Amino acid sequence: MTDNQHDETTDSQGANLHKGRPTRTRAEAEAERKALLNPTSDKKAERAAARKVREEARQGQVRGDERFLPARDRGPVRAFMRDMVDSRFNVGEIVMPAAFVFIFLNFIHVKQLNIITTYLFFGLFLAMILDQVWLGLRASRVLKEKFGPRGTEGTKGAVMYAVMRSTQLRRLRVPLPRVQRGKTKA
Secondary structure: OOOOOOOOOEOOOOOEOOOOOOOOOHHHHHHHHHHHHOOOOOHHHHHHHHHHHHHHHHHHHHHOOOOOOOHHHOOHHHHHHHHHHHOOOOOHHHHHHHHHHHHHHHOOOOHHHHHHHHHHHHHHHHHHHHHHHHHHHHHHHHHHHHHOOOOOOOOOOHHHHHHHHHOOOHHHOOOOOOOOOOOOOO
16 A cells, blocks of 8 residues: 555544444344334333332422422522422412302302402402512512522522412422421521
8 A cells, every 4th residue: 555545444534434343134133123123021010110210200309309300490599489488378378278168158149248258359369469479579589688689590480489389289389398387497
């Protein structure tokens, strides 16, 4: 071979063009494709394993394990907001159960009762809105003190996250509350 000719087994930068193993035969390729078409695995065992993985993920979410939380619930900012909401009583927690009671009471055909329940429901709804505004202002102030100005890493949407969590029934919140009412996490 002369200096002007390239070796056929290397490219212009000297890298080896061989794949390092022999090409498989046609019979081997066909056998591999047929094996994919007819899996020998047990469907019941696969379903049981998938169910176990889903249950582990659900339990991890309930516990608040960062690995299993959806992206909207991850991070120290969201954990702080959860603890802040969970440490206080929120009017939004009782709106849904109260709505069922008020709807049931409106089925009773007593005009004064219907008027009273309607005003009570609107009053409760107004109290919930005021509570959420107060929570939002407080959360915004505390967020700025603890994590810096709004818009920094992880703080975007944190106030709305806190407000939305305050409307959920405490027992149904995921991840479950880590702090008791009236207490703060140390």
